[in-house]
Amino acid sequence: MTTKENNWRANRQFWTQKALNLVFANPKVTIGLAIIAPTIVLSIIGSEFTSHGPLETNPADRLQGPSGQYLLGTDHLGRDILSRIFLGARTTLLIGFGSTALAVLLGVPIGLIAGYFKGTTDEILMRIMDIVMSIPTLLLGLLILVALSSSTTNLIMAIGIVFTPRLARVTRSVTLSESKQSYVLAAKARGESHLYIMFREILPNVTSPIVIESSTRVGYAIMVGASLSFLGLGSGPPYPDWGYMVSVAREHMYSSPWILLWPCLALLLVIMATNILGDGLKDALDEKNFQ
Amino acid sequence: MTQSDINNTILEVENINVEFSVPDGTVQALRDVSVSLDKGETLGIAGESGSGKSTLALAIVQYLDSNGHVSDGSIRFKGRDILNASKDELRSIRGGEIAHVAQRPSQALNPSLTIGEQISESIRLHQDIDSSDDARERTIEVLDQVNIPDPAEMSERYPHELSGGQQQRAMLAIGLSCNPDLLILDEPTTGLDVTTQAKFLDLIQDLKSEYNTAILLITHNLGVISEIADRVNVLYAGKMVEKGPVKEVFSNPANPYTQALLATTPELGVDKELRPIPGRIPDLDNIPDGCIFADRCDYATEKCETGSIRMETVSERDGHESRCLHWETAISDPIEAEESAAPSHTPGEDVLSAEKLKKYYDVGGVIQNRFFDHQPVQAVSDVSLTIRESETVGLVGESGCGKSTLGRTLLKLHDTTDGSIEFRHQELSGLNKEQLQQFRSECQIIFQDPEASLNPNKTIEEIIERPLKLFTENPPEERQQRITELIEQMNLGREIRSKYPHELSGGQQQRVAIARAFAANPSLIVLDEPVASLDVSVQASILNLLNELRDEYGTSYLLISHDLSVIESICDRVAVMYLGEIIETGTTSEIFAPPYHPYTRSLLRSIPTLDPTEDIAQIRLDGDVPSARDPPSGCSFHTRCPKKIGDICETEDPQLESVGDTDNSHCISCHLDQDQIESPLDMVANPEM
Numbered sequence: 012m013t014t015k016e017n018n019w020r021a022n023r024q025f026w027t028q029k030a031l032n033l034v035f036a037n038p039k040v041t042i043g044l045a046i047i048a049p050t051i052v053l054s055i056i057g058s059e060f061t062s063h064g065p066l067e068t069n070p071a072d073r074l075q076g077p078s079g080q081y082l083l084g085t086d087h088l089g090r091d092i093l094s095r096i097f098l099g100a101r102t103t104l105l106i107g108f109g110s111t112a113l114a115v116l117l118g119v120p121i122g123l124i125a126g127y128f129k130g131t132t133d134e135i136l137m138r139i140m141d142i143v144m145s146i147p148t149l150l151l152g153l154l155i156l157v158a159l160s161s162s163t164t165n166l167i168m169a170i171g172i173v174f175t176p177r178l179a180r181v182t183r184s185v186t187l188s189e190s191k192q193s194y195v196l197a198a199k200a201r202g203e204s205h206l207y208i209m210f211r212e213i214l215p216n217v218t219s220p221i222v223i224e225s226s227t228r229v230g231y232a233i234m235v236g237a238s239l240s241f242l243g244l245g246s247g248p249p250y251p252d253w254g255y256m257v258s259v260a261r262e263h264m265y266s267s268p269w270i271l272l273w274p275c276l277a278l279l280l281v282i283m284a285t286n287i288l289g290d291g292l293k294d295a296l297d298e299k300n301f302q
Numbered sequence: 303m304t305q306s307d308i309n310n311t312i313l314e315v316e317n318i319n320v321e322f323s324v325p326d327g328t329v330q331a332l333r334d335v336s337v338s339l340d341k342g343e344t345l346g347i348a349g350e351s352g353s354g355k356s357t358l359a360l361a362i363v364q365y366l367d368s369n370g371h372v373s374d375g376s377i378r379f380k381g382r383d384i385l386n387a388s389k390d391e392l393r394s395i396r397g398g399e400i401a402h403v404a405q406r407p408s409q410a411l412n413p414s415l416t417i418g419e420q421i422s423e424s425i426r427l428h429q430d431i432d433s434s435d436d437a438r439e440r441t442i443e444v445l446d447q448v449n450i451p452d453p454a455e456m457s458e459r460y461p462h463e464l465s466g467g468q469q470q471r472a473m474l475a476i477g478l479s480c481n482p483d484l485l486i487l488d489e490p491t492t493g494l495d496v497t498t499q500a501k502f503l504d505l506i507q508d509l510k511s512e513y514n515t516a517i518l519l520i521t522h523n524l525g526v527i528s529e530i531a532d533r534v535n536v537l538y539a540g541k542m543v544e545k546g547p548v549k550e551v552f553s554n555p556a557n558p559y560t561q562a563l564l565a566t567t568p569e570l571g572v573d574k575e576l577r578p579i580p581g582r583i584p585d586l587d588n589i590p591d592g593c594i595f596a597d598r599c600d601y602a603t604e605k606c607e608t609g610s611i612r613m614e615t616v617s618e619r620d621g622h623e624s625r626c627l628h629w630e631t632a633i634s635d636p637i638e639a640e641e642s643a644a645p646s647h648t649p650g651e652d653v654l655s656a657e658k659l660k661k662y663y664d665v666g667g668v669i670q671n672r673f674f675d676h677q678p679v680q681a682v683s684d685v686s687l688t689i690r691e692s693e694t695v696g697l698v699g700e701s702g703c704g705k706s707t708l709g710r711t712l713l714k715l716h717d718t719t720d721g722s723i724e725f726r727h728q729e730l731s732g733l734n735k736e737q738l739q740q741f742r743s744e745c746q747i748i749f750q751d752p753e754a755s756l757n758p759n760k761t762i763e764e765i766i767e768r769p770l771k772l773f774t775e776n777p778p779e780e781r782q783q784r785i786t787e788l789i790e791q792m793n794l795g796r797e798i799r800s801k802y803p804h805e806l807s808g809g810q811q812q813r814v815a816i817a818r819a820f821a822a823n824p825s826l827i828v829l830d831e832p833v834a835s836l837d838v839s840v841q842a843s844i845l846n847l848l849n850e851l852r853d854e855y856g857t858s859y860l861l862i863s864h865d866l867s868v869i870e871s872i873c874d875r876v877a878v879m880y881l882g883e884i885i886e887t888g889t890t891s892e893i894f895a896p897p898y899h900p901y902t903r904s905l906l907r908s909i910p911t912l913d914p915t916e917d918i919a920q921i922r923l924d925g926d927v928p929s930a931r932d933p934p935s936g937c938s939f940h941t942r943c944p945k946k947i948g949d950i951c952e953t954e955d956p957q958l959e960s961v962g963d964t965d966n967s968h969c970i971s972c973h974l975d976q977d978q979i980e981s982p983l984d985m986v987a988n989p990e991m
Contacts, residue, residue: 193749194757197818200713201769202742215759 043288057097102252106236113171122182140176227289318375346531398428401477407469411461418457467498500908525910546622556624568867574639578843650691659721696873743773746819750831752811756803773822809840888968
């Protein structure tokens, strides 16, 4: 089937073109990605290249300021902060993206089902979502973590559940308007199954709002993750994540402000970058929708 | 009004070009367009979508989008140069001296202000009326002018509380409130029902004779132009192709495009084989040299494809001009629709039949029904209808009469409230899952808006292949073959397979929807306003295609339409619906000839004809369609019926009864007896005519 192959090739070209357009047409998307992409790379391999390992303690060099040997200084146990920031990025980003992915996985089907079936199904599902949403984010996260014991996986689960209602709401509202389109009615007239109509007919047409919502969620997830881990419900020592680093640094704030500054700056940079990226995606995808 | 006096000229547009800059170049929306309009004159601008009609109107009031501008030419209004007018000057001209009544009143009116507030706003802005009492008085006066009943009370209402026709009148009232010298009506009747349209046109007619306002009427509907315009200009792809007095242009068109447009428009009472115009309107960012219509024209020669084609004078006296090198040949040997042959197929067995079908919306819960006076919306009540093999049944009625609901209920897309539907003598409610799937493969539906009915994320190939996958067990090669065959049959190019719906024109999209419906050889297709959103030239080709396919596949159609001329051109039998009930059924020829139900008669009489010389007696229905939540007692039409005979109409619901012939095919539900129905209703309805 040469035509199939050609088709596939043309398709790939088409999508590459589309992706490149998305990245470079909008400066916000470019800036956001320019910060997040290197962060991801550094979080994986960064600590290999620093002079000291992230878990290596040097009591003699504790609480030092930036120097040639320790680029960002050392913490109270004499560990290299730069190296720990790189390793901490791994947990932090994992929490951000992992919990958002979980929220998408749970929220999108709930929203699709509610928006497609409407009526009682919709009422029941959305009222449950409302209940979840009515509990303050941090409190709900705390509750779940206390119940499940604290670990990175549980942190991801907790934040994922907290963000599920928001994605369900967005998906439901676009599904509601999309299912009024006559191609959905045509599919019903063809006798398609509900699953096919929801996931094959409607879902591809509601991806833009879902992508936009989830990209802004990543930043919030990082923030909530850092807060919970600041409160001592994160991965726990000796593995660093940024929230935990801030909570440890708090005790030495007056004697050595550096160790507090670096993880805070890192958090600021990444959260801002994800928000800028989300904002840019919103503009870029909205433009596409209007054309 | 043949000789235009210079001092009498209100608007003079000379050789304007309008350009829009778009990301990949410029679109030349109008090229070398000239228009002149005298006091008290009505000029119609005709053309299909994309011809630049609305752009012309917006250029005149200098209200183009920010990426568009007039690049050449001049626009003078009462001798003043509009293109170089200051902002303040423009503000006082717009609304004060030129009123622009925009399309779609439901969107043009502000939903959070009352009608009265919106009118008096314009009055206070443009006239020396300061006190709110005076403005209010004037508001009520203009509302009265546009025949809105009980203007004082109506001015307190919000737009959504008005019917479509009333909203359009309110828009007109805003326009008229400052006694403009020029009134621009942009598609004033599009989206209105024929009966409402007819009343609106009457109103314009009255205003014309009373106030001597010049009117620029923009519409794609040639019938509307023929009814109220004095002169007509025909636009095609941003160029004026023909201008002249309406009578002259319609009876003696001198441009192949005008001729083709007239030949492709379905007309009531004229048996014509509709002639579609081949090809499509060219892209305006890449204009071919020479005559812009040449690639679709029957008369085109090599000479047509080079240089610029000038307007040629056809008749000096009338000011009839045509932009065509071959206008003389075109006049002597015009493109005309041929007479259509009578449909020759014989209907067979019953395919689908409904008995006493009811469909109510918003039925309400137990509490609502027991403790409150809850009324359901009676969208379809007691409808019986049979569709036979290879037969086309038309379902006609105004918007909101329940015709679409009936079509969808018949396909089991909605649950029924009561009554039975049988498919090939099998009750639908008793089908098991497999039988239901079988039924789904046998019955298909085609929608009004082709773009919305195709999933924007799937290629045309995927769209057409889906029913084949679902309903047949053919291997992939056979399916591919069938797709090729279908695409050919629909006159679509091969390259279309890998395209997405938004890359196609409306006509092509509808062809894809038809291909999808026919893919698995259905025995019944419900056509829900299949051509309502298409241009006339495309309409004809889709109707012809549907006709061919019916003959080839032996499929039955249920054609739902508000347009009687479309119904007449392809249907064998017709059912007329009013407020959820069928009030007349019969063969097409029976419906379109006496005896008539009074409602059918008024529908027929509301349609403007293409022949401007024809002066038909008209029937106008009073008021609006009553609410389906609370339909009138007795005969549901009695509130608007011009032939109401008395109490019996209000108390007793008439049954569908056979009239005339012995074969029981023509049935009417009316209390009038036979002679009364046959008498010319028109004279009674409008005694002053």
